[in-house]
Amino acid sequence: VTKRTPKDYIFGKVIGEGSYSTVYLAKDIHTSREHAIKVCEKQQIIREKKREQVRREKDALNILSNSGSSFFVKLYCTFQDAERLYFVMSYAKNGDLLPYINKVGSFDAACTRFYSGEILRALEHLHDLKIMHRDLKPENILLDQNMHIKVADFGCSKIIEPEDDDTSSDKSILNDSNGGRQRSNSFVGTAQYVSPELLTEKSISPSSDLWALGCIIYQMIAGLPPFRSRSEYMLFKKILNLDYVYPDGFTADAKDLVQKLLVIDPNERLGSKDTQRYTSIRSHPFYDGLDFDTLHLTNPPPIY
Numbered sequence: 001v002t003k004r005t006p007k008d009y010i011f012g013k014v015i016g017e018g019s020y021s022t023v024y025l026a027k028d029i030h031t032s033r034e035h036a037i038k039v040c041e042k043q044q045i046i047r048e049k050k051r052e053q054v055r056r057e058k059d060a061l062n063i064l065s066n067s068g069s070s071f072f073v074k075l076y077c078t079f080q081d082a083e084r085l086y087f088v089m090s091y092a093k094n095g096d097l098l099p100y101i102n103k104v105g106s107f108d109a110a111c112t113r114f115y116s117g118e119i120l121r122a123l124e125h126l127h128d129l130k131i132m133h134r135d136l137k138p139e140n141i142l143l144d145q146n147m148h149i150k151v152a153d154f155g156c157s158k159i160i161e162p163e164d165d166d167t168s169s170d171k172s173i174l175n176d177s178n179g180g181r182q183r184s185n186s187f188v189g190t191a192q193y194v195s196p197e198l199l200t201e202k203s204i205s206p207s208s209d210l211w212a213l214g215c216i217i218y219q220m221i222a223g224l225p226p227f228r229s230r231s232e233y234m235l236f237k238k239i240l241n242l243d244y245v246y247p248d249g250f251t252a253d254a255k256d257l258v259q260k261l262l263v264i265d266p267n268e269r270l271g272s273k274d275t276q277r278y279t280s281i282r283s284h285p286f287y288d289g290l291d292f293d294t295l296h297l298t299n300p301p302p303i304y
């Protein structure tokens, strides 16, 4: 297969921007298919010391693109020219989840169950492949033309190296010298959804994505994330003190589920001891009656 070049695409509007990348809507001139092409400026990557993150993103996307799950953006091909790197990915026609939450203010129970259920399925698949996202938030949950989710942006992801993990697909955190968590020397993620362990010990575990799931479920119901402050210092203090409240509109089941995910100790978070599937989250009363295994085959409930 001949390597693609930018000349194989008609570039359209900007559909996403990052510190070292811009995402364009583009059309493949040979297939007329629409794609999202993430363009990274090489100089910017070097200036922002993001080479490691770009490599991790490509590795994670390559693993996911061949893993058969529909819950992630697919990486079709990559190429480069003198100044830039190009990642050709799936185009999710309906953009990300955040404008939908903002537009309706609060999801009803059916929407919250459906969309948080699809995110949980995506996390089961991701963690079984030993990949942590580490920057899960509504802006990274995209919606395809049928309104099913596609998780995007693996720039902060981390692949747990096989030699680190002596148990197959065990979701409990890794056993090593410092009490069972791998140390990461870089703070990653977005402040409002970052887990306490990433703030303090800089340790990482799949359970950090479960904390972010708890924040997203809260936000689907409340319309805003649980921890908010104009100052990052105050925001981190609120996270570490579990300083959040439930506004009206939270059923007892929803409150109980969020409370069991927003737990300081990653070992004690609902699901952190599960293997293969997050059965202890699937079986929470909040999800009573939801068939997780056919979510991707059913019509999503309308968001209104």
Ligand SMILES: NC(=O)Nc1ccc2c(c1)=C(Cc1cc(-c3cccc(C(=O)NCCN4CCCCC4)c3)c[nH]1)C(=O)N=2
Pocket (backbone or CB within 6 Å): 014, 015, 016, 018, 023, 036, 038, 073, 089, 090, 091, 092, 093, 094, 095, 096, 099, 100, 103, 142, 152, 153, 154
């Ligand atoms: N950091 C990254 O890797 N980012 C990526 C990667 C892949 C990718 C990606 C980002 C995508 C982002 C994206 C953005 C958009 C988009 C941008 C601007 C407007 C719209 C839009 O209006 N969509 C219609 C849906 N609206 C949304 C708001 C409520 C009313 C209805 C979509 C569509 N897809 C995408 O489709 N594929």
